Amino acid sequence: MGYAEGHATWYRLDTSAKIYPAIESPEDTTIFRLSVTLEDEIDPQILAQALAQAKVRFPYYNVHLKCGVFWNYLERSENESVVWPDTRWPCERLYARYNNGYLYKVKYHKRRIAVEFSHVLTDGSGGLEFLKTLVQRYLVLTGKVSEGRVAGVLDVNDIPAPEESEDAFLRVLEIEKNVVGRKERTLFGDERVFRVRGRRLPLGKHLVITGNVPVEDLKAVAAEYTVTITELLAGLYLEALLLAQAEQVRNTDRHQKIAVEVPVNMRRFYPIQCMRNFSLFVIPTLDPRYIHSLDEIMSAVREFIKNCATREGLLPMVRDNTSLGENWLLKHVPLFVKNSAIRYVSRTQGATQFSGTVSNMGNVRLPDELVEHVESMDFILGPSVEGKTTCAVLGYQGRVVISFGRVVKDARIARHVFRRLVEMGASVEVTSN
Numbered sequence: 001m002g003y004a005e006g007h008a009t010w011y012r013l014d015t016s017a018k019i020y021p022a023i024e025s026p027e028d029t030t031i032f033r034l035s036v037t038l039e040d041e042i043d044p045q046i047l048a049q050a051l052a053q054a055k056v057r058f059p060y061y062n063v064h065l066k067c068g069v070f071w072n073y074l075e076r077s078e079n080e081s082v083v084w085p086d087t088r089w090p091c092e093r094l095y096a097r098y099n100n101g102y103l104y105k106v107k108y109h110k111r112r113i114a115v116e117f118s119h120v121l122t123d124g125s126g127g128l129e130f131l132k133t134l135v136q137r138y139l140v141l142t143g144k145v146s147e148g149r150v151a152g153v154l155d156v157n158d159i160p161a162p163e164e165s166e167d168a169f170l171r172v173l174e175i176e177k178n179v180v181g182r183k184e185r186t187l188f189g190d191e192r193v194f195r196v197r198g199r200r201l202p203l204g205k206h207l208v209i210t211g212n213v214p215v216e217d218l219k220a221v222a223a224e225y226t227v228t229i230t231e232l233l234a235g236l237y238l239e240a241l242l243l244a245q246a247e248q249v250r251n252t253d254r255h256q257k258i259a260v261e262v263p264v265n266m267r268r269f270y271p272i273q274c275m276r277n278f279s280l281f282v283i284p285t286l287d288p289r290y291i292h293s294l295d296e297i298m299s300a301v302r303e304f305i306k307n308c309a310t311r312e313g314l315l316p317m318v319r320d321n322t323s324l325g326e327n328w329l330l331k332h333v334p335l336f337v338k339n340s341a342i343r344y345v346s347r348t349q350g351a352t353q354f355s356g357t358v359s360n361m362g363n364v365r366l367p368d369e370l371v372e373h374v375e376s377m378d379f380i381l382g383p384s385v386e387g388k389t390t391c392a393v394l395g396y397q398g399r400v401v402i403s404f405g406r407v408v409k410d411a412r413i414a415r416h417v418f419r420r421l422v423e424m425g426a427s428v429e430v431t432s433n
Contacts, residue, residue: 016278212430
């Protein structure tokens with residue numbers, strides 16, 4: 001199989017992706033991971049064949065990151081892709097030169113297939129489509145699934161639509177060009193929030209604790225507080241932060257606000273078939289002086305997300321985000337100066353706004369042909385030197401998998417959330433790497 005003739009040979013980085021080459025590091029890898037566990041042990045040779053077939057459907061992922069004078073860009077690659085034995089530490093830094101230049105990495109271990117993506121390429125939604133196609137091709141080649149189209153999975157014989165590789169944020173600006181919105185900036189801010197203190201793990205180590213919970217148990221707990229599952233987990237994360245600050249900062253006069261970043265999939269609001277980054281975020285923020293119970297936390301989170309995680313609430317951030325890339329002066333600043341500025345602003349006005357992250361992929365539905373062979377799925381966020389602990393959530397076949405990754409020895413955030421869920425009546429099965 002080859003690339004569709006006439007398809008683009010290079011791509012601009014999308015609006016969200018432009019920041020990642022500047023901030024990526026061994027401590028903050030900007031990698032996320034999606035995986036499936038099948039019924040039988042993985043054959044790496046067949047997996048390599050499946051990858052060679054599946055990747056053709058995603059030419060915008062089969063690229064090298066290149067440095068221009070003013071901007072990074074992506075150049076299409078015809079290099080062979082490689083499958084790798086999995087390692088103990090998920091979401092390790094991806095060194096493209098050791099991966100034939102690619103910014104995604106396919107791994108296997110026993111019955112598991114995992115794909116780790118650089119955020120330069122895509123977000124969780126795009127990564128999931130790639131994984132589904134890869135798994136479908138693998139099952140075809142192993143004789144588990146019949147050849148042919150499968151509803152809900154991108155077919156390798158189809159030519160990608162131009163819309164898949166476009167910058168969806170610029171399309172939003174076209175759609176909303178006549179909408180008058182707020183003028184203030186929302187992407188960056190100078191608010192500094194509390195960060196959990198703790199001894200750092202050695203560089204490269206990324207510990208993950210995973211809780212597997214029946215979705216009905218989570219729904220029942222969430223219903224008690226009239227919140228969604230995402231709001232429930234964000235609220236419990238914030239409660240853990242409140243308790244951590246009370247323990248680590250005894251002088252209440254020095255207490256800071258606490259906040260958690262909650263990514264929002266913009267595809268909820270705009271029917272754009274984008275396969276690159278198309279997510280923003282909201283940051284529910286609490287002042288410890290005015291919070292005295294979990295009920296108050298849940299109420300504050302519910303109202304914040306209700307008001308901010310909307311098409312109207314996120315439009316100012318879209319405009320803010322795109323204005324940086326489209327600014328005439330910034331366009332003509334040399335790349336090495338631009339990267340230094342991005343790193344500084346991200347460190348001082350970006351990541352300082354939140355104390356942790358809760359990212360929920362939602363309930364993943366696979367076609368029946370795949371469900372029969374896919375026992376479980378998982379989602380993990382890369383290490384965060386700023387927030388120290390991340391929370392990634394994915395639902396599949398009546399179960400919700402909650403994965404806490406951390407770069408500190410102390411597991412207090414995960415421990416608190418899982419303990420609280422058990423106290424509230426949920427059944428939680430915990431595993432760790």
